[in-house]
Structure formats: C-alpha cells, structure tokens
Amino acid sequence: MAKPKVATTSLCGCFGCHMSLLDIDDRILQLVELVDFDRSPINDIKEIEGQVDIGLIEGGCCNEENLKVLHEFRRHCKILISVGDCAINGGIPALRNMVPLEECYREAYLNGPTVVNPAGKVPDDPEIPLLLDKVYPCHEAVKIDYHLPGCPPSADTLWAALVALLNGKAPELPYELVKYD
Amino acid sequence: MSASLQDAVAPVCESFGRDRTRLLDILLAVQQRLGGIDDRAIDAVAAELAIPRVDVAGVVSFYSFLAPGPRGRTVIRLCNDLPDLMMGAEKVAAGLEEELGIRFGETTPDGRFTLEWASCIGMSDQAPAALFDDVVVPSLTPGTARRLVAELRRQGDAGDLRRVLVREYGDGANAHDLVRASVKNNLRRAGEVIFAPMEAGAGLGKALAMSPAEVIREVKTARLRGRGGAGFPTGMKWEFVRAADGPQRYLICNADEGEPGTFKDRVILTERPDLLFEGMTIAGYAIGAAHGILYLRGEYAYLRDYLEHVLAARREKGLLGKAVCGKAGFSFDIRIQMGAGAYVCGEETALISSCEGLRGDPKNRPPFPAQRGYLGHPTSVNNVETLCCVPRILQMGSGWFASMGSRRSTGTKLLSISGDCTRRGVFELPLGTTLREVLAQCGGEDAVAVQVGGPSGKLVGPDAFDREICFDDLATGGALVVFGPGRDPLWVASQYMAFFIHESCGYCTPCRVGNVLLKERIDRILAGNGEPDDLDYLARLGASVKTASRCGLGQTSPNPVLSTLENFRPAYEARLKPPVDGRQPGFDIAAKLAESQRLTGRKSVHFDA
Numbered sequence: 001m002a003k004p005k006v007a008t009t010s011l012c013g014c015f016g017c018h019m020s021l022l023d024i025d026d027r028i029l030q031l032v033e034l035v036d037f038d039r040s041p042i043n044d045i046k047e048i049e050g051q052v053d054i055g056l057i058e059g060g061c062c063n064e065e066n067l068k069v070l071h072e073f074r075r076h077c078k079i080l081i082s083v084g085d086c087a088i089n090g091g092i093p094a095l096r097n098m099v100p101l102e103e104c105y106r107e108a109y110l111n112g113p114t115v116v117n118p119a120g121k122v123p124d125d126p127e128i129p130l131l132l133d134k135v136y137p138c139h140e141a142v143k144i145d146y147h148l149p150g151c152p153p154s155a156d157t158l159w160a161a162l163v164a165l166l167n168g169k170a171p172e173l174p175y176e177l178v179k180y181d
Numbered sequence: 182m183s184a185s186l187q188d189a190v191a192p193v194c195e196s197f198g199r200d201r202t203r204l205l206d207i208l209l210a211v212q213q214r215l216g217g218i219d220d221r222a223i224d225a226v227a228a229e230l231a232i233p234r235v236d237v238a239g240v241v242s243f244y245s246f247l248a249p250g251p252r253g254r255t256v257i258r259l260c261n262d263l264p265d266l267m268m269g270a271e272k273v274a275a276g277l278e279e280e281l282g283i284r285f286g287e288t289t290p291d292g293r294f295t296l297e298w299a300s301c302i303g304m305s306d307q308a309p310a311a312l313f314d315d316v317v318v319p320s321l322t323p324g325t326a327r328r329l330v331a332e333l334r335r336q337g338d339a340g341d342l343r344r345v346l347v348r349e350y351g352d353g354a355n356a357h358d359l360v361r362a363s364v365k366n367n368l369r370r371a372g373e374v375i376f377a378p379m380e381a382g383a384g385l386g387k388a389l390a391m392s393p394a395e396v397i398r399e400v401k402t403a404r405l406r407g408r409g410g411a412g413f414p415t416g417m418k419w420e421f422v423r424a425a426d427g428p429q430r431y432l433i434c435n436a437d438e439g440e441p442g443t444f445k446d447r448v449i450l451t452e453r454p455d456l457l458f459e460g461m462t463i464a465g466y467a468i469g470a471a472h473g474i475l476y477l478r479g480e481y482a483y484l485r486d487y488l489e490h491v492l493a494a495r496r497e498k499g500l501l502g503k504a505v506c507g508k509a510g511f512s513f514d515i516r517i518q519m520g521a522g523a524y525v526c527g528e529e530t531a532l533i534s535s536c537e538g539l540r541g542d543p544k545n546r547p548p549f550p551a552q553r554g555y556l557g558h559p560t561s562v563n564n565v566e567t568l569c570c571v572p573r574i575l576q577m578g579s580g581w582f583a584s585m586g587s588r589r590s591t592g593t594k595l596l597s598i599s600g601d602c603t604r605r606g607v608f609e610l611p612l613g614t615t616l617r618e619v620l621a622q623c624g625g626e627d628a629v630a631v632q633v634g635g636p637s638g639k640l641v642g643p644d645a646f647d648r649e650i651c652f653d654d655l656a657t658g659g660a661l662v663v664f665g666p667g668r669d670p671l672w673v674a675s676q677y678m679a680f681f682i683h684e685s686c687g688y689c690t691p692c693r694v695g696n697v698l699l700k701e702r703i704d705r706i707l708a709g710n711g712e713p714d715d716l717d718y719l720a721r722l723g724a725s726v727k728t729a730s731r732c733g734l735g736q737t738s739p740n741p742v743l744s745t746l747e748n749f750r751p752a753y754e755a756r757l758k759p760p761v762d763g764r765q766p767g768f769d770i771a772a773k774l775a776e777s778q779r780l781t782g783r784k785s786v787h788f789d790a
Contacts, residue, residue: 064787064788067788068787074764080763102776105777122782130777130781132773134773142764142765143764
C-alpha cells in the first residue's frame with residue numbers, strides 16, 4: 001500500500017513553523033518512513049503533483065500568490081491544517097491591516113529610507129504578486145479542517161497531531177501541548 | 182474659561198458633599214452646566230474630589246449620556262431598537278440627517294445640535310421615538326422630525342424645548358405639571374394587582390402592624406417572584422438580606438428597564454408612583470433598611486421632577502422619613518439615583534456599581550448583594566413591578582395573590598407589547614396566560630414569530646404559541662415584540678447582536694469579542710455567503726460565550742442566535758451554500774485585489790479580477 005502523502009507550504013509566514021517541524025529531531029526518520037512528501041520547502045517540489053492526505057499551511061494570506069497556493073492545497077488535500085498563529089489569525093503580518101494599502105506600497109517602493117527607485121513608480125512587474133487589501137487568516141479564504149495554534153506550535157504538538165491523523169484519529173491534543181502562558 | 186470651569190465644578194461637588202460615591206450625579210450636573218465634560222473638566226472634578234483622574238475619565242467614557250467632547254446644546258437621540266426600526270426609524274434618521282446637514286455621531290458646525298443613536302428609550306409602543314435632551318418625542322415621521330428641528334432652529338437657544346416639541350400632552354399623569362410629556366400610557370388592560378384602583382396606605386398600614394419577619398412570611402406565602410425576568414423568590418431574597426450582618430442595609434429599586442422592548446415600568450412610574458414607594462417602604466421595613474434608592478434610567482429623566490414631588494409629598498405626610506407612619510424605630514427615606522444610558526446597569530451588581538459612582542461594571546459573585554452590596558452593605562435589589570405587588574399582597578392577603586396566575590408563578594404580569602400588532606402597549610395579565618391568548622388580545626394573531634423577554638430572551642415561532650408566559654415556561658421581564666409575515670428571523674438576530682455589541686461593557690473577552698464574531702457570521706449568512714458548517718460554528722461559539730462570560734449580559738447575549746437556530750433553522754438552511762472546491766463563498770477576491778490593481782496599474786496574473 002502506498003504511503004500517505006503530506007504537503008506543506010509557507011504563505012505569509014516566517015518559516016518558523018517549518019523550523020518547528022524539523023525540530024522533531026530523530027523522529028524525522030520515522031516520519032520519512034511513515035509518509036511521502038509532496039510539495040514542500042523541505043524537498044523543493046514547487047507544484048502539488050497529486051492527491052495529498054494532509055496539507056500543512058503556515059502563514060496567513062497576504063497576496064494573490066498566497067491565495068493561488070492556498071486554493072491549490074485545498075483542491076488537492078483531503079485534510080488541510082492551519083499551522084501557527086499567522087495562518088490562524090494573520091499574525092505579525094496582519095499589523096499592516098491598520099495601515100492603508102497605498103501607504104504600504106509607498107513605504108515599500110517609494111518613501112522607505114533604503115529605497116532606490118529612480119522611476120518613482122510602484123512596480124507593475126507580474127513577478128511581484130499583487131497584495132490583497134488586508135492579510136487574511138486562511139480559514140476566511142478556504143475551508144480549514146484543523147487549527148494548530150502556537151508561534152510556532154511546538155515540535156511535539158506537530159508530531160502528535162500528525163501521528164493522530166495518520167492513524168485515522170482526530171487530533172485531540174493534551175492541554176500541555178496547546179497552552180501558551 | 183478656567184474660572185467659569187471652577188465656578189461650575191466646585192459648587193456641584195460641594196452640593197454633593199465632595200462624596201466620590203456620588204460621582205455619577207456630580208458629572209451629570211457638571212455636564213448640564215458646561216454642555217460637555219472635556220479633559221479640563223475631568224481634571225477639575227478629580228482635583229475637587231481628591232481622586233485619581235482615571236476614576237473620573239473612566240466613568241465619563243462608560244456612560245452614553247456623558248460626553249467626553251463638546252456636544253451640541255441640544256442632543257437628539259433617535260432610538261434604533263427593533264420596534265423603532267420596524268416602524269420606520271431609518272427614514273426618520275435620513276430626514277434628520279438631511280435637515281441637520283450632519284450624520285449620526287456628529288455635531289452641527291454652529292454647535293446647536295448633536296445627532297446620536299440611542300439603544301432603547303422605552304417607547305417601543307409609540308415608535309419611532311427620540312429624546313431631544315430629556316424631552317421625549319414619540320411617534321415620529323420624517324416630516325415631523327424635520328419640522329421640529331426647523332422650528333427649534335428658528336426659536337434659537339432661548340426657546341423652551343418642551344414648548345416646541347410637546348404638541349399635546351399624553352393621557353393620565355403625562356399631562357401633570359411636572360411631566361408635561363406627549364408620551365402615551367397605552368395601558369390596554371389593567372389587571373387586579375398593579376393597575377387596580379389603589380387604596381393608598383392600606384398595605385403599608387398592615388405591614389407596620391406586623392413584625393418584619395411576618396411581612397416576609399406573607400410575601401413568601403404569596404409566592405411572589407422577581408418581575409425583572411429571573412423570577413427569584415422575593416421573600417427569600419429579603420430573608421437573606423435581613424439575616425446578613427452589617428450596621429446598615431439598603432433597598433434598591435431597579436427602574437433601569439433597559440431591556441429593549443420593555444416599557445411597563447415607565448407606565449408604573451407615571452401612574453402608580455405611590456404604590457411603588459409604598460412597596461419600597463414595606464420592603465425597607467422587612468429587611469431592616471433605613472435607605473432606599475430608586476435607580477431611574479437616564480432615558481426617563483423627564484419623570485424625575487414629578488417623582489421627587491411625589492416623594493416630597495410622602496415625606497410631608499409622614500410616609501417617609503423618621504418614624505414612618507408614627508412607627509417608632511422605623512426610619513426610611515428614598516433618594517433617586519439617575520442612570521446615564523447604560524443597558525448593563527440593569528444587571529443588579531452593575532447597578533450597584535453605578536449607584537456607588539463607579540463605571541457600571543458588573544461585580545464578581547459571590548459575595549451576592551444580599552451579603553455585600555451597596556457600599557459593602559447587605560442590599561436587596563428589586564424590580565419596580567415586584568415592589569408594586571408588595572402593598573397589594575399585604576392589603577389583600579397572600580391567599581388572594583396566590584390564587585391568581587399559575588401554581589409556581591403567582592399573580593399578574595405586566596407585558597410591554599410592541600411590533601407588528603394593532604394594540605401596542607401595556608397589558609396586565611395573569612401569569613400562565615398562553616402566548617396565543619396574549620396575541621389575540623394585542624391584535625397580533627398573524628404573527629410568524631415573537632421575541633419573548635427582549636434580546637436576551639427567546640425568539641419563538643407559532644409552534645410555541647400555546648406555551649405559557651410564566652417563570653417556568655416562557656419567562657420574560659415583560660417585553661414581547663411581535664413579528665408579522667415577511668419579517669426575517671435572521672435579521673432580528675443580527676439586529677439584537679448589534680445591540681449587545683454596543684452594550685457590552687468590554688470587561689471580559691467572551692462577551693466583548695464573541696458577540697462581534699456571532700454577528701459577523703450571521704451577517705455572512707444573511708448576505709447569502711454562509712455554508713453548512715456555519716450553523717455548528719454559531720452553536721458552539723454561542724455556547725462558549727454563554728458559559729464563559731462574567732455577567733448576565735454575556736450569559737444571555739447569544740440567545741437571539743441560539744433561539745433562532747433552534748426555532749427557525751429552515752430560515753438559516755435555505756441560505757446556505759456548500760463551498761465549491763473548499764473555497765469560502767463570501768471571500769470576494771476581486772474586491773480584495775481592486776486597490777492593488779489600481780496602485781500598480783496591472784491586472785492580477787492568477788485571478789480574473
């Protein structure tokens with residue numbers, strides 16, 4: 001029987017949640033035994049190749065590229081999980097939600113103290129994704145099956161959730177793994 | 182300016198004996214003199230009372246009727262409660278905005294008018310209604326609203342508001358010299374207890390001939406339960422207060438009927454103030470209190486002079502003051518505490534905070550007010566209607582009272598009925614009357630839904646019309662809003678959630694945040710963007726808010742959502758769409774990319790936006 005497939009991505013996040021995933025230490029060897037990885041920064045596969053059992057989303061949704069990737073994950077993943085506070089709440093990037101979008105563009109491309117932009121125009125290169133008006137939590141754009149809170153969720157939390165799901169169980173995590181004070 | 186500031190603040194503080202527990206009264210009086218309470222007035226009051234500035238600023242920012250900034254010389258507050266919206270308050274609002282040239286929340290450039298919304302001013306049976314300062318203007322149309330504003334403008338500041346605004350006096354004591362209001366009583370049915378012809382002093386005389394313990398026993402035998410809605414046995418509450426240790430005890434009458442759609446206490450205060458004060462006096466005797474407080478909601482300020490006059494007359498007759506009715510050792514007097522437009526102050530611990538001159542934040546329980554209430558003393562807080570039952574029970578006997586109503590809910594109940602029915606107003610009916618019978622009496626037979634008990638109550642449909650209005654079935658503090666054919670239960674729930682968001686004191690997170698999330702999700706469904714899982718989300722979030730909130734406001738605020746989910750589920754289900762490809766249907770990608778497309782001058786590469 002084929003191994004279950006896992007895909008991961010970081011949208012508007014800092015890769016901290018992925019670092020936490022790597023922090024499962026030697027259990028990573030067990031993980032490789034248990035699953036195959038589809039698209040993920042870990043193997044640098046850029047597009048999801050087929051049906052995926054579990055998708056992990058780090059980061060919120062701040063631009064058109066994020067949204068496209070999120071749609072792709074939702075279409076291909078049986079179970080989709082928001083991992084970490086940015087995916088769940090928007091997190092630090094969502095601080096820009098209090099600043100008008102035009103000001104964000106001007107600060108980034110025109111007025112910022114380190115900006116060199118002789119053309120004096122906001123770039124229109126299609127390689128630079130258009131920003132959404134605000135940074136959104138993933139569940140506002142697509143249906144999300146589970147939320148794993150934390151900044152980042154600890155390696156043990158991620159491990160416990162993955163193992164439960166891979167065994168066909170709902171991840172009911174003990175209090176110690178989801179408390180943060 | 183600073184001299185006149187001092188002139189305004191110092192004498193006011195002086196007149197209240199520089200007592201910080203009277204801060205709310207002090208601020209109301211200062212505002213009346215200065216027109217508003219700005220930072221310098223806050224400093225001055227804080228200095229005068231020798232308390233931290235933040236204590237004063239906190240109170241100013243808490244109450245709707247206290248304004249931190251400068252306001253117009255006349256503040257117009259249009260009621261946006263549901264019955265008012267159903268009767269066309271939005272059209273009146275548009276008329277006022279156009280006539281005044283300002284939007285809600287703004288002040289005219291000449292400083293003459295400020296326009297605001299008010300939550301519920303207790304006039305649902307004569308909606309849409311507004312307060313112009315403390316003058317009530319009921320039954321408004323866009324035309325009359327505009328004419329009144331124009332007329333006030335023409336008269337200038339010197340004109341008497343009341344003379345312009347009150348074109349004819351209402352019935353009964355609304356026409357009294359000290360009231361002069363165009364408010365109508367709309368008393369549709371007088372029952373045997375509250376609005377029966379009153380024999381003044383009969384109940385008080387009997388009570389004073391008994392011992393306090395005997396009075397309590399009589400009230401317990403009558404099985405009188407609190408009329409505010411919770412239905413706690415009144416005699417038991419009094420017993421707790423009487424048994425509590427303390428050099429003093431207090432009786433507070435809760436006349437802060439802020440539950441939208443409730444206005445029955447207004448009619449009692451207008452037509453039966455003596456019955457109420459007699460009830461308060463008997464209660465004071467029963468629990469051993471020397472002081473009573475009538476907490477009068479700010480919206481009813483127009484009744485204040487009249488009520489003070491009734492109190493003065495009672496003092497004159499020896500019915501209040503030292504040795505009441507010549508009874509040695511029993512002194513009792515009543516003061517009126519004005520509220521200032523905060524719904525949560527109807528909650529008894531918040532009401533006590535407000536009487537103490539604090540923000541109207543609810544207190545933790547225990548200790549219950551019966552142990553530690555007003556200023557730390559054992560306190561009984563009772564509803565206006567409850568206290569009015571007391572003299573009648575003493576006069577006519579507990580057996581007489583208990584013979585009315587149902588076994589566990591004795592006596593009569595006042596119902597404030599508004600909305601889609603032909604006879605809006607106050608009905609005094611025996612407890613245990615079916616909803617169907619009530620609807621027949623008020624001309625609301627074609628109702629598709631009835632909100633029983635205000636926003637914190639339940640919205641029920643026709644399958645519940647044979648249920649009884651009483652404490653053990655359909656409990657209510659008195660508000661019934663009738664919804665006729667074509668009204669949308671989800672709209673009702675959404676409007677009520679807007680009310681709770683506005684009135685939440687913000688102290689605890691479940692209530693402050695949860696109510697906003699509930700309304701967002703309801704509105705998403707209303708807009709046609711809901712999906713099947715939303716119902717489960719609403720049910721779970723509603724349950725969390727109820728369980729985790731600190732006071733009665735948050736413990737009941739999800740009710741509009743939960744009761745419509747329970748009783749009107751098809752109205753929700755008809756609007757839900759399963760998501761396509763797992764995408765949330767309400768997430769409007771084109772709208773969210775529009776600004777970026779404009780700023781960069783290019784189209785999205787991924788989305789046809």
